[in-house]
Amino acid sequence: xxxxxxxxxxxxLTETASSYDVPEHGPSEVLAAATRRRxxxxxxxxxxxxxxxxxxxxxxxxxxxxxxxxxNIDRQSATVSGAGxxxxxxxxxxxxxxxxAQVQKSAPLRAALDSGSGFTGLSGGGTGAGSAAGxxxxxxxxxxxxxxxxxxxxxxxxxxxxSLALQVKEKRVGPTLDAVRKAAIAAGxxxxxxxxxxxxxxxxxxxALRVPAARYETLVGxxxxxxxxxxxxxxxxxxxxxxxxxxxxxxxxxxxxxxxFLVLLSRTRTVGEVxxxxxxxxxxxxxxDRLEGQRxxxxxxxxxxxxxxxxxxxxxxxTSQRSGLSQALGDAKNGxxxxxxxxxxxxxxxxxxxLCLAVAFAVGRVLWRVxxxxxx
Amino acid sequence: MDDLEQWLARDYARAYxxxxxxxxxxxxxxxxxQEAFLRVWRFxxxxxxxxxxxxWLYRVVVNACVSxxxxxxxxxxxxxxxxxxxxxxxxxxxxxxxxEQEALAAVVEAALAELPEHLRIPLILRFYSGLSEAEIxxxxxxxxxxxxxRLYDARQRLAQDPRLAAWVNAxxxxxxxxxxx
Numbered sequence: 001x002x003x004x005x006x007x008x009x010x011x012x013l014t015e016t017a018s019s020y021d022v023p024e025h026g027p028s029e030v031l032a033a034a035t036r037r038r039x040x041x042x043x044x045x046x047x048x049x050x051x052x053x054x055x056x057x058x059x060x061x062x063x064x065x066x067x068x069x070x071x072n073i074d075r076q077s078a079t080v081s082g083a084g085x086x087x088x089x090x091x092x093x094x095x096x097x098x099x100x101a102q103v104q105k106s107a108p109l110r111a112a113l114d115s116g117s118g119f120t121g122l123s124g125g126g127t128g129a130g131s132a133a134g135x136x137x138x139x140x141x142x143x144x145x146x147x148x149x150x151x152x153x154x155x156x157x158x159x160x161x162x163s164l165a166l167q168v169k170e171k172r173v174g175p176t177l178d179a180v181r182k183a184a185i186a187a188g189x190x191x192x193x194x195x196x197x198x199x200x201x202x203x204x205x206x207x208a209l210r211v212p213a214a215r216y217e218t219l220v221g222x223x224x225x226x227x228x229x230x231x232x233x234x235x236x237x238x239x240x241x242x243x244x245x246x247x248x249x250x251x252x253x254x255x256x257x258x259x260x261f262l263v264l265l266s267r268t269r270t271v272g273e274v275x276x277x278x279x280x281x282x283x284x285x286x287x288x289d290r291l292e293g294q295r296x297x298x299x300x301x302x303x304x305x306x307x308x309x310x311x312x313x314x315x316x317x318x319t320s321q322r323s324g325l326s327q328a329l330g331d332a333k334n335g336x337x338x339x340x341x342x343x344x345x346x347x348x349x350x351x352x353x354x355l356c357l358a359v360a361f362a363v364g365r366v367l368w369r370v371x372x373x374x375x376x
Numbered sequence: 377m378d379d380l381e382q383w384l385a386r387d388y389a390r391a392y393x394x395x396x397x398x399x400x401x402x403x404x405x406x407x408x409x410q411e412a413f414l415r416v417w418r419f420x421x422x423x424x425x426x427x428x429x430x431x432w433l434y435r436v437v438v439n440a441c442v443s444x445x446x447x448x449x450x451x452x453x454x455x456x457x458x459x460x461x462x463x464x465x466x467x468x469x470x471x472x473x474x475x476e477q478e479a480l481a482a483v484v485e486a487a488l489a490e491l492p493e494h495l496r497i498p499l500i501l502r503f504y505s506g507l508s509e510a511e512i513x514x515x516x517x518x519x520x521x522x523x524x525x526r527l528y529d530a531r532q533r534l535a536q537d538p539r540l541a542a543w544v545n546a547x548x549x550x551x552x553x554x555x556x557x
Contacts, residue, residue: 002535002541002544002545003531003532003534003535004531004534004535004540004541004544006503008544009499009503009531009534010503010504012480012484012540012543012544013397013484013499013500013503013504014504015477015480015481015484016397016480016481016484016485017393017394017396017397017504018393018477019477019478019480019481020392020393020396020397020402022388022389022392022393023392023402023406026384026388026392026406026409026410027381027384027385027388029410030380030384030388030409030410030413030414031380031381031384033410033414034380034413034414034417034418
């Protein structure tokens with residue numbers, strides 16, 4: 001037995017192979033097939049990349065929007081003006097000017113002021129909370145924030161905020177501040193914050209008051225009776241009944257869902273099932289906590305009205321109203337801060353989403369490589 | 377596309393004949409090679425930089441051949457006879473030489489047919505396609521040591537084929553005679 005040498009094998013195989021005719025049409029068929037595949041299914045690397053980028057952007061946007069909605073109540077509540085409001089809020093937002101003699105005001109409003117019968121121009125409308133909103137600052141009508149039952153049986157909730165700009169004689173700023181503070185405490189409220197510059201050339205002071213909604217009108221009336229000129233008075237009422245009711249409904253639903261998940265949790269057998277159900281329980285609990293916080297905030301805002309009283313001495317240049325430009329700059333500053341807060345607030349969820357997508361992309365890439373190796 | 381054309385012009389014939397040696401069937405070999413070129417061309421950007429395109433081409437050729445062989449086993453037989461007749465009809469005007477070549481081909485094919493796939497394929501890749509052991513390792517997705525071992529086993533098996541040994545000895549004798557004269 002002789003083992004064929006490498007040269008023998010090469011020669012034998014080469015001679016054998018050379019006896020095979022190579023099909024002349026073979027290469028052209030490969031070329032034609034390659035052209036067909038190319039035109040039938042053009043493969044562009046940027047298409048999946050663009051699709052992935054679009055998915056990331058959409059997901060981040062969605063997360064941002066969801067968070068935006070969740071945090072909407074916080075931001076809206078923090079806004080004293082009360083304009084705008086929640087999307088589902090159907091009642092128009094009354095924001096009336098009941099300024100004093102030096103500020104222009106409509107005739108009906110002046111009549112209402114003079115008669116002390118409140119702001120007849122206010123109208124809640126729509127959701128059954130109209131009476132409450134309409135009576136926000138009314139002397140004889142329903143008082144501010146009063147929790148009436150709406151047409152649908154839901155407890156009416158109105159968030160009332162207001163401001164008074166008073167002008168007093170020189171050296172009367174301090175005593176007036178004290179009088180306002182005492183009036184607020186007597187009405188069952190408290191001073192949330194206060195500043196005063198009584199020793200300066202232009203003495204002034206400002207108090208932010210929180211008073212029970214039912215006593216808001218009484219307090220405004222007492223302040224107006226002080227020895228001071230009312231330069232500007234504003235009140236806005238925001239009907240949050242629908243929002244509050246919606247929160248209550250969501251909370252009930254979520255609590256029921258959590259109960260069901262907890263029952264399921266007690267029936268799980270495998271670790272995978274436990275983890276899956278536990279994750280849902282955690283999600284629902286987190287959602288309940290957030291909504292509960294929003295509900296409490298709304299309840300607090302509707303239970304306690306906010307009133308800002310600013311007092312200046314006669315001759316103080318600050319007594320004039322803020323110009324439109326100043327107001328715009330202030331709004332711009334607030335908007336900027338709100339935007340930054342929103343970005344920071346949502347960055348966590350967006351980052352988590354991007355991380356998940358990155359992991360999915362990495363896994364997909366590995367799978368693709370494995371599949372490619374198997375394909376070839 | 378020009379690149380593909382050049383590549384085909386350079387390597388198609390050898391890849392086709394490799395597949396033909398493995399499959400012993402013209403149509404299957406053509407299909408296997410066509411699919412192999414298309415796949416490697418399609419995934420050309422994904423081929424590792426340290427691996428030659430040809431090694432991957434033969435890897436795909438081998439995979440296609442193995443698939444085809446499995447299909448052959450489960451379906452119809454080979455058409456060696458028809459191919460051989462077709463080949464003879466197409467040959468040029470040297471019948472003696474062609475007959476001798478056909479006879480050699482028949483012996484080699486028979487000897488190859490006796491080898492199992494895992495020995496036949498490395499043998500063909502090494503001694504016809506001219507791939508190195510490392511390239512064969514890439515092509516059959518095995519370690520170079522395995523390739524070396526399989527090549528050794530294949531040669532040992534071929535040594536036991538008396539007809540092939542006769543051809544080898546005859547050629548060696550002829551070479552010696554030509555050298556002495």
